[in-house]
Amino acid sequence: MGGRRFILAALVGAAAAVWTWTAPGDPALWPAPADQPGVEASLLDNGFHTDLALPRAVLETRGGPLAEAVRGLPPGDWILIGWGDARFYVDQSPISDRLPDGARAFFRPGNPSVVMLDPAQRNPRELYAEDGRRDFRLSPAGFEAMAAHIEASLDLSSGAARLAAARPGDDARFFASREHFWIGRLCNHWTADVLNAGGMSIRPFRAIVSSEVVATVDRANAQRERAGS
Numbered sequence: 001m002g003g004r005r006f007i008l009a010a011l012v013g014a015a016a017a018v019w020t021w022t023a024p025g026d027p028a029l030w031p032a033p034a035d036q037p038g039v040e041a042s043l044l045d046n047g048f049h050t051d052l053a054l055p056r057a058v059l060e061t062r063g064g065p066l067a068e069a070v071r072g073l074p075p076g077d078w079i080l081i082g083w084g085d086a087r088f089y090v091d092q093s094p095i096s097d098r099l100p101d102g103a104r105a106f107f108r109p110g111n112p113s114v115v116m117l118d119p120a121q122r123n124p125r126e127l128y129a130e131d132g133r134r135d136f137r138l139s140p141a142g143f144e145a146m147a148a149h150i151e152a153s154l155d156l157s158s159g160a161a162r163l164a165a166a167r168p169g170d171d172a173r174f175f176a177s178r179e180h181f182w183i184g185r186l187c188n189h190w191t192a193d194v195l196n197a198g199g200m201s202i203r204p205f206r207a208i209v210s211s212e213v214v215a216t217v218d219r220a221n222a223q224r225e226r227a228g229s
Contacts, residue, residue, distance in 0.1 A: 022203050026142075026199040030223075031224035032142060039139075039142075041137070046210070050191040050210045052080070054143075065156050065159075066151040069173075078119070078122075081116065081150060082191070084187045086165070089113075089116070090165045107182070108182065115153055116174050136221055148197070153177050155175075188210050191213050192204060
């Protein structure tokens with residue numbers, strides 16, 4: 001009996017350690033010094049899924065395949081960026097009609113995925129309420145690291161980003177990703193990893209839910225305030 005209790009306690013302890021494990025940020029990237037130029041950005045949360053909003057001009061200026069994909073988008077000064085299953089993420093039919101496909105996306109490993117690039121003509125800070133939005137300022141190096149991480153998610157096997165889907169009447173474009181979607185790698189995990197690339201510390205396993213990604217930015221902004229930057 002004692003041995004079983006020990007094993008159970010060890011398993012519970014291991015699960016707790018995994019759940020609370022934090023991937024450290026990079027102090028060289030975050031926070032952005034207040035007396036230096038920075039890049040304004042936002043995290044958008046619809047209660048289930050998270051997107052990032054980045055300035056189009058800065059994305060285009062850095063060059064490379066991501067910049068070329070952005071240049072080909074319809075007009076809009078801000079680019080909303082997200083990631084998800086190549087079929088479920090793109091489909092906008094009623095969710096009740098897509099439950100079997102949702103189960104497939106969650107539980108079948110190795111699903112193809114896409115990176116969404118969606119131009120917004122208005123500043124997201126004017127379009128989205130504060131309870132579903134978190135604003136932050138990246139250092140130039142932090143922005144570059146974040147953009148490079150997004151670009152590395154694209155399938156560049158042909159040398160350029162490959163358009164996988166576009167919806168009628170919708171400016172969003174979906175580009176093939178080299179990553180795979182399943183329950184062990186969901187949209188919010190991807191967004192959290194992008195924030196981590198920009199220098200923020202994250203709790204990877206908790207990032208299964210969008211509220212944890214929001215909490216990531218809240219913690220990062222609190223760190224910035226403590227640092228006085």
